[in-house]
Amino acid sequence: MACGFAPGGWLDRVTTGIAVALASLPSFLVGIGLISVFALSLRWLPPAGYRTGAxxxxxxxxxxLGLAAFSVRIIRNAVVEVRGAFYMTFARIRGRSAASAFRHHGLRNAAIPVATFAALQFAYMVDGFVVVEMLFNYPGLGELLVKALLARDVPVVMGAGLVIGLVYAGVNLLADLACLALDPRQAARVAA
Structure with missing residues (x-):
């Protein structure tokens, strides 16, 4: 969010560079890099398994890391857009500080695109679950889906797809309800 308060500044440029680098890497490559550094070289964490919190x-x-790369850009753009809005200028003219105007008027409006994007990120997470479960030898729905695909077990693939689809629809419904709660004008339009 700090990048949105100083667009074009050094923090914005550094954060954008890191976000672009992370977004361009596939999740399996990020996982292999983390295993190489933290499990094999430094030996701080176990490379695979699921017995402890470590x-x-x-x-x-x-x-x-993959989710954060995209989230940083969405949050930054939402803050920049809200800070340039007319109602923020009007609040500043009325004597509010920039932080107070953003807290009272802008934060809620900046949260709307973030809530919508959070639901879209669920699709990325489902893809990431499959990769992470296979890479880190972690049992779960992703591993079940891959094993069922390899075994050509159609009922299990259909069941897993149905579960993923229902959860995705539920997450999108929650995001839409959050957007309605954040913006009462949309709720009035829906009721009309």
């Missing part, structure tokens, strides 16, 4: 760190980081 086993969760590398898979979670693999998913989180």
């Amino acid at each position: 086993h969760m760190v590398l898979p979670a980081l693999t998913l989180a």
